[in-house]
Amino acid sequence: xxxxxxxxxxxxxxxxxxxxxxxxxxxxxxxxxxxxxxxxxxxxxxxxxxxxxxxxxxxxxxxxxxxxxxxxxxxxxxxxxxxxxxxxxxxxxxxxxxxxxxxxxxxxxxxx
Amino acid sequence: xxxxxxxxxxxxxxxxxxxxxxxxxxxxxxxxxxxxxxxxxxxxxxxxxxxxxxxxxxxxxxxxxxxxxxxxxxxxxxxxxxxxxxxxxxxxxxxxxxxxxxxxxxxxxxxxx
Numbered sequence: 001x002x003x004x005x006x007x008x009x010x011x012x013x014x015x016x017x018x019x020x021x022x023x024x025x026x027x028x029x030x031x032x033x034x035x036x037x038x039x040x041x042x043x044x045x046x047x048x049x050x051x052x053x054x055x056x057x058x059x060x061x062x063x064x065x066x067x068x069x070x071x072x073x074x075x076x077x078x079x080x081x082x083x084x085x086x087x088x089x090x091x092x093x094x095x096x097x098x099x100x101x102x103x104x105x106x107x108x109x110x111x112x
Numbered sequence: 113x114x115x116x117x118x119x120x121x122x123x124x125x126x127x128x129x130x131x132x133x134x135x136x137x138x139x140x141x142x143x144x145x146x147x148x149x150x151x152x153x154x155x156x157x158x159x160x161x162x163x164x165x166x167x168x169x170x171x172x173x174x175x176x177x178x179x180x181x182x183x184x185x186x187x188x189x190x191x192x193x194x195x196x197x198x199x200x201x202x203x204x205x206x207x208x209x210x211x212x213x214x215x216x217x218x219x220x221x222x223x224x225x
Contacts, residue, residue: 042218099161100161105154
């Protein structure tokens, strides 16, 4: 089975900190995605990447950046964390979107 | 842009009753449609997907969904609910170019004894 691993299940960070969320997949998938999940809002796409060093903005990229230096790893960066970035962050990967994504277990980030 | 509407943020059923979770989509291209399930404090797990083959799609855990083009719907059903089905369910549609998925806001399924 494809595994998508997010390095932290829970994180607590202070306002203004630079935060790194890491995601690693083990099935050589070209496409990787970062979503945030908030109650009543569902999943919203932050950034995605279809190849190493390639990135595309999703629907809500403001306040975030990403890095994909290796095919298996896709990092989400909060340049200066704010309380409104408190959320569940979900990473996903796939070979092709039309066959669906495989998700990681999520990182619940609290910014205080 | 593609969009997904899930009717009802919460659905309550009794154990053994029919489960019906509604999903309507809009898509400018032949749609690829998905249902995912999320158990508490976990990521999303694929339940089933429609990719233009059979209109009735069977998934895991006894769930199935029917694609109805005329109604732009892809409702999820299960004949008999189990307590273990209590979770949040998300419908999703592939965007044009099939590069990303757009998700609905989710429906929480509550199952009572």
